[in-house]
Amino acid sequence: MASLSPITGTLGLDRAKHLLKRATFGPTRTEIENFAAMNVSTALDTLLTPLATPDPPNDPLTGANWLPKPGETNSGDDSLFKYFQAWFIELMRTTGANLRERMVFFLHSHIPADHSVIQNSTSLYYQNALYRHYAFGNFRELFEKVCVDNAMLQYIDNTLNDKDVPNENFAREMLELYSIGKGDQIGAEDYTNYTETDIKEAARVLTGFKCNWDFDTIDPDTGLPRGRAADTLTAAASRHDAGTKTFTSKFGGTSIAPDPLLMTGADATEEGALDEISRMMDMIFAQDETAKFICRKLYRFFVYYKITDDIETTVIVPLANTLRDNNYELSYVLRQLLSSEHFYDEDADATTNDHIGAIIKSPLDLVLGTFRFFKIEMPDPVTRLDDLYNFAYGRGILRHITNQGMDFYKPIDVAGYPPYHQVTAFNRNWISPNWLATRYQFGYQVLNGIKNESDTLVYILDVLPWVDDTSNISDPTDAGLIVDELIKFMFPKAIPQARRDYFLNTIFLENNTPADWAIMWNTYKGGGEEGSVRGMLEQLVGRLMQTPEYQLS
Template sequence: MASLNPFGGALGRRQASHLLKRATFGPTKLQIDQYTGSTAAQILTQLFTPVADPNPPSDPATNQPWTNPKPTDLNSENGDLITFFRGWWLELMHREGVSIRERMTFFLHTHFTTGFTTVNDSTALYYQNALFRRYATGNFLELSRKICMDNAMLIYLDGRLNEVGRPNENFAREYLELYTIGKGPQIGPEDYTNYTEQDVQEAAKVLSGYVNDEEYLETDPDTGLITGILRLNGSNLANRHDASVKTFSNAFGGTTIQPNALVDGMATQEAALDELDQLVAMIFNQDETAKHICRKLYRYFVYYDITDEIEQDIITPLAETFRNNNYEFQPVLEQLLSSQHFFDTDNGIVTDDSRGAIIKSPLDLVVGATRFFNVGIPDSSSDLQQAFDVSFRSLLGNMNDQGMSFYDPPEVAGYPAYHQNPEFNRNWISNNGLARRYQFSDVLVENGDNQGFQLDIVTYVDNALHISNPADPDVLVQELIDDLFPEIITQERFDYFKDDVLLDNLSAANWAGEWNNYKISGDDTAVRIQLEGLLRALMQSPEYQLY
């Protein structure tokens, strides 16, 4: 029986590492050291500690943000600004401490999907990202209301084209199917258990009359962030909004939504906005909405396979917590990430372990490696041109080569790995993508001048905070494996990494001699060759591809 009961007591090293890897984009060795022996609740307290909002991205052409309110002729081209924005977000992930914020910001991007090739507006993308970050550990219901007027979303799913007499149902359909309540079992050609085609049509009417603000002057009073606008005529009436009575299907109890104030047959601004509030409230009053989002959280943080047992023992009580807390993320995440089920202690079956059961995305692989090995990447605040034009373009390119166009999912449902049944995270693995994953270990240790960053594995190992005794090959290999691999490996695998790779079938005494010679002479040639070979073997192993 799967259990959401809290895991009691101190966490061992692999348990602490498991929580940190799932809740962040990868811990450093020092962070694993620091939190080993803590309780799950103590780590979660740190993960949810508020952190300051980051400064917006800057344009190397002006050394200033371009989002206040939008680019001018002095700024770089839009395509470059989009790349700077994407690199800026990667930098936040790379430098973030023990916090769940960026991990959840990315979750929201995978959920409320937009892509830069369709939106093609760096300012809209930035403010959407800022909106996700604002609600990353906050209220999902409120965010689901705000996303309806988000500039990037209005562009991406054609909400700006939806007006009375000329309905566009794209956003309304995805809002129901993907973003809130989900389909449920199909009951007709275009009808589902949780909503029908009638509901899509009626929701589209509620959502009519909104457009993206091309001048970026409209500010949301709650968040202080730039938002889209409700189109009004000179009398402040929503003349592009459908002011008719909207009648929803039995899936929503036959609910009706209509403006509470009309002038000359048009809704007032307040009345149109109130209809949007009514729509969101109607959807979130359904039990299935909480369940749909909890399933996505479960697949994101735990495992893709939701069995009948998981649905009953995990999803249903999580959804109850979600609803009882007015759709606040934090109580649900704390319940899930501190549970016996998350730490695989709710039963004695070893074949259903979720630890080491998720294939790393290219994002997790790239950012996780740069974080764990403390790879020095130029700070955007001090060296914009090098940081963004070299380092982060290289990181983005490597992710793209591995099968992930960052901030540009291939479909409106997002990246297939987070939603496409039955493959889910196995979508990350293809013949070409796997080869490129393996090549990233070469990227880390080679061509630093060409990519703006490089891992010096000798310097990393020659630090007592990282490896306690590098001259001892057993210690060296074991301490790397303990943190890089999610599960304990067999003795045969350990011997392969130690004897065949690091020692190259020479003796442990030989390695100790080479290491001591390096320490005396400063010549690291011999040990570098062996350590880089070990790094490649570890990072190119099946075990390393999992977390």
């Protein structure tokens, strides 16, 4: 039986490695060893530590950010979009052993946005800031804010949702994909959790909001811009449906009517329209199925895609109870899940425990995990911002991620990236013959590095100083130890002895002995030539990155 009971004792290396590989974008050896000495409560305290709000991205053309909106001297929107992408991924790379950016990405994977549809990079930045504001916080409140977020209004057509010509697109996806899920179809226009009538009534609640591309309508709770419903010259939300909306028995026959105190004549005010959305959120999030739906998404993101009947009963339902009992504050359910025996494969039923090393890394995880583990130095964002955004990311990291199958902030549909939602393949969607080939090419590409147009190195995985650092490899003269420590910290779990010996003798040493290696290393350190030791180390590291094990988390 699956168990949410917290593990006891210190984490140790294996547990710490598993936790950090799932909760961050790839740990360093030092981070793993630091967490290994912690108990799980302290580890989660560390991962959930609030961080300062990051500075917004700068435009290399001006050397300053472009908020609240771009001016005539700024780069075009396509360039600003690339800078936003680079800025966000750089936060993932540099935040370290903290869960915040992982959760920001989770929220983006769950409630996505597509720049090719929205065509406004500034709105993507503000949505990203909204997700960061609520990364450990109140999911119900976040969802309410998303309903009037400028990027979302544009993305799923709710800016076209008018009382005279309702548009149901966002209302449909809001229920089906982002909150409660439809469940099984049980009749014509009737699903387990809602009906087509509920979609129509939800769309009426959401009428009348438009994008504000000046970004000067500010939400008082977050301090971030949102869309607006009020007419420019009056307080009236004249395009909002001010009638009574009546939901079906799926939602207890709830009726939502405008508050008479928030009307101006026959029209609702913007405050009144927002109040109706808030009451609809109360209705949706009062349903048991909403909490379960969200917890299933969290489970598949952090643990495994397969949810058996036992896991539904003993993991999902208790997690959902925790989420609801704590008013949809995400930190409580994150702590419960990531502290549990089940997460660490330590349930009573060991025959079904196979979570460690069971998730195929996303391109983000593979690429950023490599950069973080090998401590690859990137251009300074203050002195070399153009190199950082246009070369390290534009010609490097973003290109690697795209070539491996993730078009970042351009998911193929409103459900998001298929590996996070598509039944039954889920994370196996990251693998195709072409994408697997580009994964295997990636290791040697990063070993070769990237240069800018002036032929100046932008980044490179330089194996010699990395191996020579005892915080990475305890004793660089010991060939067996190099292989063992690389495998221990790069792979999610141990491999058979015969496979380890293959990497040592066939890949690394080839026709040499461990004693030969020690002599070659000491000769190099004494001022001798580096070609042989560099070539051997690059061969080993490159081949380890090409293994099936390295594709897994």
